[in-house]
Amino acid sequence: MNKRQINNSMDILGKEEYSNPTKQDRVRSAIINVIVTLGIMTLATLLSVYFRYIGFHESNFIMAYILGVLIVAKQTDGYIYGILASVIGVSSFNFFFTEPYYTFATYRPDYPVTFLIMLIVASITSTLTAKAKQEARLSSLREKRTQVLYEISKGLLKVRSINQISEVGGMALAKIFNCSVIMATANSLNNLNEPFIYTYDNHDRAAIFKSFQERRAAAESFETGSPVGIGTEKYADSSAYYLPIRGQSGTLGVVGVSCFAGKLLTDEQVRLLEAVTTQIALAMERERLSEKQQKAKLDVERERLRSNLLRAISHDLRTPLTGILGSTATILDNDEVLDKKVKRELLQSVQEEASWLIHSVENMLNITRIDEGIALKKNMEAVEEIIAEAISRIKKFASNHIIEIDIPADLILLPMDGILIEQVLINLVDNALKYTPHGACIRIKTQIEGEKAIFEVSDNGNGIQEADIPFIFDRFYTAPTINMGRRGTGLGLAICKSIVTAHGGEISACNNPSGGATFRFTLPLKEGY
Amino acid sequence: MKNKPLILVVEDEKPIRNFMCVSLEAQGYKCIDTQHGKTVVSLVAAHNPEIIIIDLGLPDIDGIEVIGMVRPLTKAAIIVVSARGHEREKVEALDCGADDYLTKPFSVIELLARIRVALRHSNQGRQPEDPSASVFLMKDLKIDLEKRRVFLADDEIHLTPMEYKLLTLMVKYPGRVLTHKFILEEIWGTFSGNDTQSLRVFMANIRRKIERDPAQPRYILTEVGVGYRLADE
Numbered sequence: 001m002n003k004r005q006i007n008n009s010m011d012i013l014g015k016e017e018y019s020n021p022t023k024q025d026r027v028r029s030a031i032i033n034v035i036v037t038l039g040i041m042t043l044a045t046l047l048s049v050y051f052r053y054i055g056f057h058e059s060n061f062i063m064a065y066i067l068g069v070l071i072v073a074k075q076t077d078g079y080i081y082g083i084l085a086s087v088i089g090v091s092s093f094n095f096f097f098t099e100p101y102y103t104f105a106t107y108r109p110d111y112p113v114t115f116l117i118m119l120i121v122a123s124i125t126s127t128l129t130a131k132a133k134q135e136a137r138l139s140s141l142r143e144k145r146t147q148v149l150y151e152i153s154k155g156l157l158k159v160r161s162i163n164q165i166s167e168v169g170g171m172a173l174a175k176i177f178n179c180s181v182i183m184a185t186a187n188s189l190n191n192l193n194e195p196f197i198y199t200y201d202n203h204d205r206a207a208i209f210k211s212f213q214e215r216r217a218a219a220e221s222f223e224t225g226s227p228v229g230i231g232t233e234k235y236a237d238s239s240a241y242y243l244p245i246r247g248q249s250g251t252l253g254v255v256g257v258s259c260f261a262g263k264l265l266t267d268e269q270v271r272l273l274e275a276v277t278t279q280i281a282l283a284m285e286r287e288r289l290s291e292k293q294q295k296a297k298l299d300v301e302r303e304r305l306r307s308n309l310l311r312a313i314s315h316d317l318r319t320p321l322t323g324i325l326g327s328t329a330t331i332l333d334n335d336e337v338l339d340k341k342v343k344r345e346l347l348q349s350v351q352e353e354a355s356w357l358i359h360s361v362e363n364m365l366n367i368t369r370i371d372e373g374i375a376l377k378k379n380m381e382a383v384e385e386i387i388a389e390a391i392s393r394i395k396k397f398a399s400n401h402i403i404e405i406d407i408p409a410d411l412i413l414l415p416m417d418g419i420l421i422e423q424v425l426i427n428l429v430d431n432a433l434k435y436t437p438h439g440a441c442i443r444i445k446t447q448i449e450g451e452k453a454i455f456e457v458s459d460n461g462n463g464i465q466e467a468d469i470p471f472i473f474d475r476f477y478t479a480p481t482i483n484m485g486r487r488g489t490g491l492g493l494a495i496c497k498s499i500v501t502a503h504g505g506e507i508s509a510c511n512n513p514s515g516g517a518t519f520r521f522t523l524p525l526k527e528g529y
Numbered sequence: 530m531k532n533k534p535l536i537l538v539v540e541d542e543k544p545i546r547n548f549m550c551v552s553l554e555a556q557g558y559k560c561i562d563t564q565h566g567k568t569v570v571s572l573v574a575a576h577n578p579e580i581i582i583i584d585l586g587l588p589d590i591d592g593i594e595v596i597g598m599v600r601p602l603t604k605a606a607i608i609v610v611s612a613r614g615h616e617r618e619k620v621e622a623l624d625c626g627a628d629d630y631l632t633k634p635f636s637v638i639e640l641l642a643r644i645r646v647a648l649r650h651s652n653q654g655r656q657p658e659d660p661s662a663s664v665f666l667m668k669d670l671k672i673d674l675e676k677r678r679v680f681l682a683d684d685e686i687h688l689t690p691m692e693y694k695l696l697t698l699m700v701k702y703p704g705r706v707l708t709h710k711f712i713l714e715e716i717w718g719t720f721s722g723n724d725t726q727s728l729r730v731f732m733a734n735i736r737r738k739i740e741r742d743p744a745q746p747r748y749i750l751t752e753v754g755v756g757y758r759l760a761d762e
Binding site: 379422 | 616617634725726729730732733734736737742743744745746750751752753754
């Protein structure tokens with residue numbers, strides 16, 4: 001997102017226009033205005049004195065004063081100085097240029113009329129000038145406001161997530177008003193989250209938002225959906241102005257702008273704040289909608305997986321269960337007839353079926369757990385310990401295979417969920433056991449490469465069909481096995497992939513040039529994923 | 530004739546309870562069983578079993594709570610049964626006073642092995658100190674506890690004082706799982722979750738000295754997520 005652009009446009013907006021001027025500033029500007037007024041009127045008087053010296057008619061003096069008033073009205077802020085200049089002009093004309101000179105008295109009876117007309121003319125001109133000036137200022141202010149809004153909405157368009165929106169909006173507001181801004185968004189339960197506080201320039205100002213009173217005011221504004229705080233009826237003694245962020249579906253959050261030393265926001269500022277808040281509300285609403293959409297999509301996906309899983313369970317479990325039921329029924333019904341050897345064979349098959357069932361159910365449990373989002377319990381684990389434990393578990397099924405281990409002499413400690421990574425290794429070795437002929441060699445190798453630890457489980461069996469490789473980590477994807485005479489659940493490798501991905505690693509499979517297959521996965525050496 | 534050791538089985542699943550009792554009795558143990566965790570205290574008081582096997586997933590009361598109530602009453606070895614993936618539960622049970630654990634699904638062979646280890650420990654506790662016990666012997670590993678020397682197939686192994694301390698702690702409890710917390714408290718006297726990393730480093734160093742292949746250890750076995758176990762038998 002383009003923060004700099006927003007910042008630039010905020011800089012166009014001079015601080016004096018939207019930021020609340022302090023008392024000192026106001027006194028200073030009044031003094032400057034008075035000095036300007038006096039100076040210009042003195043110049044008008046000097047000009048008139050010069051006119052009298054070269055013998056001009058006295059109507060020119062009046063014109064000189066009116067010119068002075070006009071210039072004052074243009075150079076100063078507000079009506080007061082123009083009117084002040086008019087009064088000064090009339091008085092000076094009276095004082096310096098009417099007989100008797102240097103007194104406020106007059107001999108000629110028509111002078112008061114002159115003074116009055118002069119005063120009216122001067123006042124009207126100065127007022128008109130001031131008004132024109134004011135209008136020009138306002139329209140440029142409006143233009144700038146439009147520009148600011150445009151930049152903010154452009155910035156808001158580029159961000160994702162509610163938090164980023166409130167960050168961009170909060171920063172922009174803090175900058176425009178040159179004050180601290182508090183921004184709290186509503187969570188899904190319609191409670192206010194912990195607010196974020198943004199300050200511009202002055203960091204210690206943020207402290208005001210920490211008080212309980214301010215928190216209460218913000219919550220009140222959120223609950224009632226109306227402005228609260230300084231300048232309103234509720235919580236008028238708080239030191240900030242709170243405006244709810246209102247969207248179509250209700251209040252989305254609340255924004256607060258600090259006002260120090262009891263200064264209220266001007267109407268103009270409130271309007272700008274409302275406009276920006278509307279932009280923020282729009283952005284948040286958009287974001288909420290897209291989140292909802294995303295969630296709905298995920299739900300559909302999850303539902304699809306679940307039904308797949310159910311289908312697999314019902315199919316894969318029925319076969320062995322039928323076998324178990326048949327074998328046990330045979331023994332119970334024909335206990336007298338069957339000889340010992342047959343009974344033993346039947347029982348052995350029951351045991352095999354049952355252990356396969358347990359294995360499958362473990363896998364299915366694992367995959368549902370992963371679907372619900374794995375909460376990794378990461379610890380610094382020693383790689384050799386994990387490999388050792390994985391092998392000790394799988395060894396009893398590996399009597400027909402040779403297992404070799406190749407790990408570096410140096411201890412490798414990695415952040416990982418030990419139980420899950422152990423499961424990955426077990427599944428990979430189990431996979432190799434299933435798909436390689438008896439007597440094959442399975443090799444587990446670990447090494448460090450750059451920022452990653454690499455684990456490899458390779459065998460010297462027949463390798464993987466090239467056509468299978470792209471799908472091998474998909475759920476329910478199985479190839480005919482060699483050893484067990486029964487296909488797998490098609491979940492083992494899918495679980496491996498989910499676990500490794502959750503750790504921030506990658507998993508892949510390939511055929512070795514010298515024959516056999518290699519499964520390879522990486523784990524980052526450092527946390528930080 | 531020697532008295533048959535008495536084993537109390539606390540398990541709510543009838544088939545599992547049945548097969549445990551049948552196989553235990555077939556091995557010459559006496560067996561009483563219950564499905565209610567709440568009756569355990571009175572059963573222990575009445576029969577004084579030598580071993581209690583308890584499922585942590587009982588319907589009426591939390592198994593860990595039962596262990597907490599029973600532990601002060603008896604010296605019996607407590608073996609907990611819990612599902613795979615519930616490592617935290619096992620650690621909690623062990624730290625509450627359980628002596629060992631079995632992960633479901635377990636085989637009869639595993640069950641009997643755990644019971645033999647547990648019985649050996651309770652027997653050791655009763656017998657007067659064997660003078661030869663100052664030398665620990667297992668496979669090629671020989672530890673002379675009196676002279677503080679360690680040999681592997683007659684070659685002397687040089688351990689640092691800390692490594693020696695760790696090894697002798699494990700030797701005190703052969704066959705039993707020791708949780709990270711237990712080991713850290715015994716060796717360093719304190720436990721703050723992050724120290725497990727240094728424990729792993731020490732263990733790796735010991736393994737490099739006494740194991741031929743650290744990835745297929747013969748002496749110090751890892752119980753991932755729980756702790757360590759010194760091999761037995």
